[in-house]
Amino acid sequence: MLKLRINGQLRAVTSAPDTPLAYVLRDEFKLKGTKIGCGLEQCGACTVLADDEAVQSCATPAAVFEGRAITTIEGLSQTPEGKRVQQAFVAQRAAQCGYCTAGLVVAVTSLLRTQGAFDRATAQTALRGHLCRCGSHPRVLAAAEAAQKGDG
Numbered sequence: 645m646l647k648l649r650i651n652g653q654l655r656a657v658t659s660a661p662d663t664p665l666a667y668v669l670r671d672e673f674k675l676k677g678t679k680i681g682c683g684l685e686q687c688g689a690c691t692v693l694a695d696d697e698a699v700q701s702c703a704t705p706a707a708v709f710e711g712r713a714i715t716t717i718e719g720l721s722q723t724p725e726g727k728r729v730q731q732a733f734v735a736q737r738a739a740q741c742g743y744c745t746a747g748l749v750v751a752v753t754s755l756l757r758t759q760g761a762f763d764r765a766t767a768q769t770a771l772r773g774h775l776c777r778c779g780s781h782p783r784v785l786a787a788a789e790a791a792q793k794g795d796g
């Protein structure tokens with residue numbers, strides 16, 4: 645049986661192994677913070693961490709993630725960087741409807757973990773694949789900058 649490490653816990657997966665990870669997270673484990681927008685790896689809403697890498701989860705089979713540490717938006721608040729990024733998003737009011745927000749928080753957390761210090765251009769490039777129909781990107785970039793500086 646497929647086992648996945650999700651938010652620090654080893655979980656047995658009963659869904660078919662070719663089920664995309666986002667559906668396993670949402671439907672089997674009720675981790676509804678991971679959103680599904682396009683379902684086609686085009687919008688970034690479904691982004692989760694695999695180890696420290698930000699990955700889209702809507703189309704890749706869950707079995708591909710065996711052996712990697714998956715962290716969803718629910719698990720991020722238990723980590724120092726995730727908490728810092730979430731606080732920065734709140735302080736900068738970097739969301740409107742919020743549909744894209746979990747994916748963006750995950751992506752900025754990945755950036756913090758993998759790059760440490762980064763500039764706005766690096767953040768812009770890293771977040772390019774994340775669509776926000778509400779136009780929150782300027783505030784998201786401000787939040788990324790604040791999180792990076794530890795301003796919260």
Ligand code: FES
Pocket residue numbers: 679680681682683684685686687688689690691700701702703
């Ligand atoms: S829902 Fe996965 S990229 Fe859009």
Ligand code: FES
Pocket residue numbers: 739740741742743744745775776777778779780
């Ligand atoms: S805040 Fe609405 S889609 Fe980004």
